[in-house]
Amino acid sequence: MTAPATRAGLARPFLRLRVAGYAFFLPFFLVFLITVVAPLAYAIYLSFFQERMIGGTVFAGLGNYTRAIGDALFGAGLVRVALFLVAQVPIMLLIALLCALAIDSGRLRWPSLFRITIFMPYAVPAVVAALMWGYMYGDQFGLVGQIGDALGVTLPDLMSRSWMLGSIGNMVTWEYVGYNMIILYAALRAIPEELYEAAEMDGAGAVRIAWSIKLPALRPALLVATLFSVIGSFQLFNEPNILQKLAPSVITTSYTPNMYAYNLAFNGQQINYSAAVAVVLGLVTVVVAYVVQIITARREKTL
Amino acid sequence: MTAIADAPATAARRGTHRSAKGKRRGKSPLLTVIMLVMFVYAVLPLFWLLANASKSGADLFSTFGLWFGGDFSLFANIGDTLSYQNGIFLRWFGNTVLYSVVGAGGAALLATIGGYALAKYDFPGRKLLFALVLGAISIPGTALAVPTYLLFSQIGIVDTPWAVLIPSLCSPFGLYLMRVYAADAVPDSILESARIDGAGEFRIFRTIALRLLAPGFVTVLLFSLVATWNNYFLPLIVLNTPDWFPLTVGLNQWNAQANSGTSGAGDATYTLILTGSLLSIVPLIIAFLVLQRFWQSGLATGSVKQ
Numbered sequence: 001m002t003a004p005a006t007r008a009g010l011a012r013p014f015l016r017l018r019v020a021g022y023a024f025f026l027p028f029f030l031v032f033l034i035t036v037v038a039p040l041a042y043a044i045y046l047s048f049f050q051e052r053m054i055g056g057t058v059f060a061g062l063g064n065y066t067r068a069i070g071d072a073l074f075g076a077g078l079v080r081v082a083l084f085l086v087a088q089v090p091i092m093l094l095i096a097l098l099c100a101l102a103i104d105s106g107r108l109r110w111p112s113l114f115r116i117t118i119f120m121p122y123a124v125p126a127v128v129a130a131l132m133w134g135y136m137y138g139d140q141f142g143l144v145g146q147i148g149d150a151l152g153v154t155l156p157d158l159m160s161r162s163w164m165l166g167s168i169g170n171m172v173t174w175e176y177v178g179y180n181m182i183i184l185y186a187a188l189r190a191i192p193e194e195l196y197e198a199a200e201m202d203g204a205g206a207v208r209i210a211w212s213i214k215l216p217a218l219r220p221a222l223l224v225a226t227l228f229s230v231i232g233s234f235q236l237f238n239e240p241n242i243l244q245k246l247a248p249s250v251i252t253t254s255y256t257p258n259m260y261a262y263n264l265a266f267n268g269q270q271i272n273y274s275a276a277v278a279v280v281l282g283l284v285t286v287v288v289a290y291v292v293q294i295i296t297a298r299r300e301k302t303l
Numbered sequence: 304m305t306a307i308a309d310a311p312a313t314a315a316r317r318g319t320h321r322s323a324k325g326k327r328r329g330k331s332p333l334l335t336v337i338m339l340v341m342f343v344y345a346v347l348p349l350f351w352l353l354a355n356a357s358k359s360g361a362d363l364f365s366t367f368g369l370w371f372g373g374d375f376s377l378f379a380n381i382g383d384t385l386s387y388q389n390g391i392f393l394r395w396f397g398n399t400v401l402y403s404v405v406g407a408g409g410a411a412l413l414a415t416i417g418g419y420a421l422a423k424y425d426f427p428g429r430k431l432l433f434a435l436v437l438g439a440i441s442i443p444g445t446a447l448a449v450p451t452y453l454l455f456s457q458i459g460i461v462d463t464p465w466a467v468l469i470p471s472l473c474s475p476f477g478l479y480l481m482r483v484y485a486a487d488a489v490p491d492s493i494l495e496s497a498r499i500d501g502a503g504e505f506r507i508f509r510t511i512a513l514r515l516l517a518p519g520f521v522t523v524l525l526f527s528l529v530a531t532w533n534n535y536f537l538p539l540i541v542l543n544t545p546d547w548f549p550l551t552v553g554l555n556q557w558n559a560q561a562n563s564g565t566s567g568a569g570d571a572t573y574t575l576i577l578t579g580s581l582l583s584i585v586p587l588i589i590a591f592l593v594l595q596r597f598w599q600s601g602l603a604t605g606s607v608k609q
Contacts (some may be wrong), residue, residue: 013498020504021424025432028417028478035473036439036447043450095341102338107331114338116595118345123587125533127551128580131558132348135355136368141573143351143368150367178345235446238535242555245562258446265449266540278446286442 040282047276057272064276073254074277078284080165081256085233085288088169093225095173096180097218101210103181104188115185119178126175130242133171134159138246159247168239176232180225187221188214223296227289234285237262257281349584356380356577363574380578387575394546395553396582399532401464402549406471407527414474415520418481419512423489433482439475452540466541467549471531477523484519485512521597525590532587550583 050060068074099118103111121129136143137158148155158167191213199209237258244251244259253267254260261281264274347369354371355363357380362372384392420426421433451470455461460469489512497507513520535551542548545556554576561572591598 016504017424018426021420021426021429024416024420024424024504024508025426025429028413028473029432031413031469031473032436032439032475035451035470036442036475039447039450039454040442042454043447046450046453099338099341102334105331105334107329107334108338109330109335114342116592117342120349120588120591121345123529123591124349124584125535125551127533127535127555128584129348131554131576131580132352135573135577136348136351141355141364141368146368174344174348231440242558245555245559261446261449262536262540265452271449271453274449278449282442282446285446286438 043275043279046272047279049272051270051272060272064273065280067273068276068280071277074257074260074280077254077257077260078281081233081236084165084169084236085230087166088172089226089229089233091169092173092177093180093222093229096177096225097184097222099177099181100184100188100218101214103185104214105206107206115182119182121175121177122179124175126238127242129171129175130239133167133174134243134246137167159243159250161250164243164247164250168236168243171239172232172236176229180229183225184218184221187218191217219296223293226292226296230289230292231285234258234281234288352577352581352584356574356581358574360571360574363577364570377578380574381582384575384578384582391545391553392550392575392579392582395548395550398464398547399549399551399583402467402471402534402538403528403531406468406531407524409468409472410474410477410527410531411520411524413472414477414481414523415485415513415516416508417478418483418519419485419489419508419516421478421482422485423491423494423512436475436478440479448537448540451537455541461541462543462547464547467534467538467547470537471527471534474523474527474530477527480523481516481519485516488515488519518597521594525594525598528590529587550579554579554583 047064048060048062049057050063051057099114102108103115108114124132135141139145139157144155144158156163158164195213196209199213204212235258236256240251240255241259241262244255253263257277258281261274261277264270264277268274351368355368357375357377358366358372359374359376359379362374362376366372421429447470452461452466455466460466493511494507497511502510533551534549535555538549538552539555542552545553548556557572557576557579561570561576
């Protein structure tokens, strides 16, 4: 480039950077439009129509939505995943937090061995995890039954109506506790050393350091982990869908809202209503995720 | 918050700090025992899988689950699994490799270029675009699956590999991670001096930025790899032909077959499912073990900074 050319257009370097910025962002954005925005828009569009026996597809206004809100099967599924959420997520995150603190404490033998093995189940597909645990719970060559026989006691059937949600909770905990532990551990490693030195100079003990330095530093990471777990709970599909084959009488086609939407579309041919259910589920997820964020932010202010 | 660019330096510093502290305080046997319980919890199901994939069909039902059977049949079982139904398992394995390598590779590349653009170029609307993509993280992916199927069936790509590949190219979380990572890993001064030297923007990205972004890229690649390797819901919906199934959908088809089995044919299938499950988790576990250094430091980026 020659000097006069640059001087001639003062705005040109800025323009060049803008164009380059858009050009670099464009490929991702195109894929984003195709895979997220378009299906979302299409789902919203579909949810406003109804298929009639006579007259074909007609505009239904909010008809599908009022039906979804009053739908007992959908409601029961939502309550079930909400129950799952309030029980499984705190337990899993607490275990993950304790593991991360233990590995970071410097008082544990073989910390890297524990770090990698507890994380390992994350690499196992949910389908394989569900099959494995399902077989272990099951009555054919199930481990639970074998242990009960060996001890001479009858252990509860973990795939019965009253145990199923807890059994799924155990699977999900097994799959994701290590992933959350790694996220929290990474945040712990980023705490500046000066903070520890200052605390030790002030005579703070290990528990005091954990409470006053480590936990506050973990807040952003805990928020990320909580949000992902909340979203994951509402999306619950793989594990119950696999277990359905093993316990068809317990896991119904509407066991979770996602299974309901899936079965409406593919087994019930109610595509428009399924779209409305999916949109409502998405809205509920976004609202709950937002509420979690607000609660966390408020707590931070009061502390 | 600390810059991630100097994460290795921080880790090294903290490492010496840790060992000094460890010497002073000593190891805690109680803590180690508690963590051993977690170790057993994490490993036990995998060991169960290995033990039972190594049993003959008869031993599977007659011997205790947490130890190997009378004869070690793992290799015979692997042979059976690979040859069952004209070797469909190998086909599924190949499909999974195709979907995850192309899908995850593409997703990581797009997220890297896009994240670099958001972090290093000041163009109008970039904040809005980033907020839009962030919002998409909280949309349940499965809520999009049914409309995706309907859209794809209208353009006629349902039941082809494209229907699995295209959706896995989009990783909003990867973009978020790479934007945060690029902000620290690529210093503005380097870009400025390259521009003064007359380098074009694409050349700057290709020769300078890409190298600096490599650890973040590997992290996004690995986690996209897990997401696509383990993907079940989307391929279940968009694929009908068993020849295009990935491992996850294929294994579940065998499971459905085994459980609906009216005769002893179902029982033999269990051995195939167990062996197939074992084979399907080995590659990812190896990938995570080998690439430990990358993903552990890369993950720090996304979780530490908001």
